Amino acid sequence: MKATRQILKVDWHSVMDRRLGRHRLTSKDVSGLTSRVRSLIASVERERKTGLHRYRNLPHDAVMRQAVEDFAKSLSRKADNLVVLGIGGSALGNIALQTALNSPQYNLLSRAERGGPRLFVMDNVDPMHFAAMMEFVGGELPRTIFNVISKSGETAETASQFLIVQNWLVRKLGARRAAQQIVATTDAKSGTLRSIVEKNGYASLPVPDGVGGRFSVLSAVGLFSAAMCGIDIRSLLKGAADMDRLVRNPDWRRNPAAQLAIVNYLYYRRGQVMSVMMPYSNALYGLADWYRQLWAESLGKRFDATGKKEVFAGPTPIKALGTTDQHSQVQLYREGPNDKLITFLEVERFDRDVRIPHGSSDAPALAYLGGATLGQLLNAEKRATEMALLESERPCLTIRFPQINAYTVGQFIYLMEATTTLMGRLLGIDPYDQPGVELGKKITYHLMGRPGYEKMPRG
């Protein structure tokens, strides 16, 4: 298969379909934005050289990649379980890579079938959830690695999990052995977790400077657990690097991020305030959840980029799964308010497929299914849903994966990140901050009795 065949494609012809009526985009709508998008792409490229948009350089960091690979290689064989302690950007990327690129039954497989440790990503402080993990890995504690991920080490959820695990390991295995079971992914120089690492001699990997959590999956944050579980992070980064070439192109016709940003921006301004990402693939569903954070936290902003004008911007990202949600959400998507843009993820070729046998005489009504494969049915249902949406004037577009593999998943991640930057610029907001989460953190500190927060914080 030629390499070009392995490139993701944004297929936006449906947004110009005549069946959409007044919800159709015209060439004029698009051309009204293209010169602005062209100059935004150019300014992003200029700004990269001054140290902005640092996530854009992650796929090109061969030193970081090699360090992660070597470290994972040295540890993977010693581990039956890998427990990630992290939340938000320190968990969603890890889950998405594992879901996309390893078996859905991965944790149930034997060690030989898995090729790496079982993976548990603890992205909450639900006590029953955490206790069940402890109970399960407790029987194999000497062969369990804990990867705590936090830039500062002060995220309340991750810090709590870490304190519990550290204490538990020291009690069960002693301090010296405990230190060998902990890998911290944290700021390279300073912060609470960094100082814990130094005092205890834990192994560590760096959280890169100037890269927000939601843009960090292609750093050690997301790559270490992936490499431990046998995912080809070299192909992943290669896919991202190749996508970098495409999304730098000032010509929107050849730039998939520009295409996505234009379509998303135009529909957001027209009242399609919800952006539904609907993969027709269970493996890609975790990426839709990762995208939810990327989109919501980057674009949901009260003030514009000057900090002076109130804009209350932000499309709401929603994850859905085809065909499953045809039987749950499509009734609303077709007949409810016309307030959504649907982005399908479609897979052209599945690595494994299952053929439906020709039915016995039992069920003549089902004879039409015989001889087809599940993959064919899945993709026929995607096309059917798309056509049914168009008949109801509901806009949709498709991102097409030639196959699901580390190379295409790397492309997708980078494509959505680059699209987010462009969307932020089109909306006139700062896509890299998250001021709205601070108040909740401070109130939590107050409720938990942290010194310095004796008074109830207000907005």
Add this chain to the structure above:
Amino acid sequence: MKATRQILKVDWHSVMDRRLGRHRLTSKDVSGLTSRVRSLIASVERERKTGLHRYRNLPHDAVMRQAVEDFAKSLSRKADNLVVLGIGGSALGNIALQTALNSPQYNLLSRAERGGPRLFVMDNVDPMHFAAMMEFVGGELPRTIFNVISKSGETAETASQFLIVQNWLVRKLGARRAAQQIVATTDAKSGTLRSIVEKNGYASLPVPDGVGGRFSVLSAVGLFSAAMCGIDIRSLLKGAADMDRLVRNPDWRRNPAAQLAIVNYLYYRRGQVMSVMMPYSNALYGLADWYRQLWAESLGKRFDATGKKEVFAGPTPIKALGTTDQHSQVQLYREGPNDKLITFLEVERFDRDVRIPHGSSDAPALAYLGGATLGQLLNAEKRATEMALLESERPCLTIRFPQINAYTVGQFIYLMEATTTLMGRLLGIDPYDQPGVELGKKITYHLMGRPGYEKMPRG
């Protein structure tokens, strides 16, 4: 513990909080709806006696419950794996019950720890997902039960799965043995799957008449897999039956479904067009997904109940998870457009909790966490998020679970179903049909070459 302490409570005081400013509900807003709601509750009760709203009688059907219990008891010990073949209302309830009431690591536990077979709910036709299931259970095929759930048997996804599994079992185990591994949950009298059952002598359980898929979790559809996996379906139905008494009350002050419907309806009309269900509990997250179907498919309608007036109604249900989504969605919820009503699910007492140790001298910045439990932190974060939302004038309310158990989960299911009926009536639409999904099914038939669908169907 007194039984009254085990009753769910709708806490809507926050929607009247003065911090909400113009997004606050006043007593006048509420009282403007109460007489209408009172009469809707009365009319629903009258209509029940004429055979409408049949899902309402499921918790009282002791014969059905006993049949499911007995059948599950006879099979459970023979099975190491239970594979549910179903989609939409034939899968979401099963997943929700399992997620809520069994360990998050259930499938990884030993047979003795589990107390029932592993559970795999195949709610899609993704070929890689299905192939992975086949590969895993293939080694234990004689100890694997397949429960195919479809009222008609013609749902393309479920029918395809069934044809594959039936053929596979017959090839591997022979027809006679294969028949012992299949349990069909289907129409008691007619339909494609019913005739397959009769011809092959499969065991079967009934899908009740007049109960749509999304309202069927408390029938054999949802109960069989639950009972097989050790869930106390008697308590589940008792919870639902006890909730039936509450939601019949014409006084909205004592009727939690009336309270939820009033708050949801008022905010939907004001522009809070998204309804976010955000459990602070991993176990309850599957119920939020189940609710997504209930709400979207019941309330998302193009026409009013007369079928004549176009209304394009329907709030969009969204699932979120606390604390996890504080680090993903709350930035948008606080700072983006004020277009959401957040319904928290809160758990007062967790069956298991984990204490955070007093930190070593390593990390003075984390000392404030020491001595608290994860459950305390989780609930403090919920309160902090609620307060932060109120400071930004974002409306929210809470459904409080005294504990998570079959009794409270049964209450919750019934409460949300009864609320859906009331919401449908307030919106003036039919909550029980789903005309919008038909076109997609027909186009799928066309694309798959089903006789009778040679011409491309149009909307």
